[in-house]
Amino acid sequence: MADPKITLEQVLHVAKLARLTLSDDEARQMQEQLDAILGYMEGLDELDVSDVPPTFHSIPMDAPMRPDVPERCSDRSEILEQAPESEAGGFAVPLVLEVE
């Protein structure tokens, strides 16, 4: 691919961050597709947007707010039943050691 918008290394890096395991073929396929998307986006560079404020949300509205009033929580036993593993009132996950 001549002068790709995204390198294979970048694809693999993003895949790793997203916890995706890609085969070599899949990685190449992703690179092609992402390259096409990024190329398409380049079309926007033709527009002068120096006076346009950045869009942070697709709907022009302010966030509705909630009053600070406690509501009923979920039933713990029901919630923990959905977990693959639970112990001691909590969700059990493989041991996380913070310091090596």
Next chain:
Amino acid sequence: MTAYEPVIGLEVHAQMRSRTKLFCGCPTDYGAPPNEHTCPVCLALPGALPVPNAKAIELAVQAGLALECDVASHSVFARKNYFYPDLPKGYQISQFELPLNGKGHLDIEVDGETKRIGITRIHVEEDAAKNIHGAGSSAVTVVDFNRGGTPLVEIVSDPDLRSAEEAEAYLRKLRDLLMFIGVNDGNLEEGSFRCDANVSIRPVGQEEFGTRAELKNINSFRFVKKAIEHEIARQEGVLQNGGTVVQETRTWSEGQGKTISMRSKEEAHDYRYFPDPDLPPVAVTEERIEELRASLPELPAAKRLRWQKDLGLTEYDAGVLSGHPEVAKYFEEATRLFVEQSGKKGQDAGKKVGNFVQAEVLRHVTTNGLEALFPVAPSAIAELLACVEDGTINGKIAKKVFASMVETGTTPKAIIDAQGLAQVTDTGAIEEEVRRILEASPSQVAQYKEGKTNVIGYFVGQVMKATKGAANPKAVNEILRRLLDEQ
């Protein structure tokens, strides 16, 4: 040997005192059984949508105002993406490009010098859940989502701090401030005020910063100072041995007395922030910002200045008495009532109450976060000191009365009456006592006559002993001198 200068920036995560979480109605109370305070939003069940807590946003605005920040009329929540078991969504809702509060500052005092520390930004974010090791079987970590979603402000300082002492002074000042405005309960043990420190060193005179290490989650002021001191020494050692400091996350191990590398966190620094599509921008009107500014209580720094000016306190005393919002309130209330009861004016009254509260009351006070437990009411202190002022008792007896007040919970006047502690100001009675003592001490009287006037201290002591300390010292002195000169 090259001399190095440390460069330190601090990131403080302070839990805001709202009743409910940042994006759902689950309560934020500390200490509930694991996972009792959870719902589909804070557990990230499919389809659940976050709705910002208006109170949390307002508390964060107040934190910004107290630190002189520019408050943004529109701020944006962003997703900070990483995988960790304490984060059910796979991202933390935080703020990135448009935080709620921009540049501000905090003035600190170190070695009598005032130094202005820049605040880079203060943004709003949700707290992560708590990973508990050792609660279940040895092969698992148990995750408790009660804390997950609790509103935090992250206060990021500029890299303006140059020593561990400055870092500690900044943190104490910041905590006091957040407690005074009711944004945070200042409870380091319960983790509601946490600190990360970015530490680097550079040769003195060099403009450019060195490579920094990030010290994570240090949960006491003492550890902050120790951790930063050790980290500075460690980096100096590395450079002096010809090595290079690597950018990494480290943590303080109190057991080992040093910082240690946390390799597990290294890969996580690529967060791919983007605006959260579930949350439109948060708007705060100019009008609301001004209302919130007006509702801020008097800040500790302003209090200290006013007390020094109007109430005659020294800078040190003002610092001690403004160290906790409840202590400050107590001191002000006791002073107000003392002025009312004794007719004393501000400067003198403030000094008297301030001295007594510091010397006697404070060692009986216990604090837990924003709460403080006092041994007696401020009105009782005012009454006691008014009794000293009108001559009913002297200062020494006041301490004795105070001890009984703490023990029995009765009023000063009742104790003075019951124990017969009122000063003898009846000059007739004192004179009788003085005459008796002079008669019994002919050799000391002779010494006085020979010009050894400091023997008067002996006579005063005898009179006080005979009256069990209840004689008015001023009256005793006058009568003694008069009778001795008559001899």
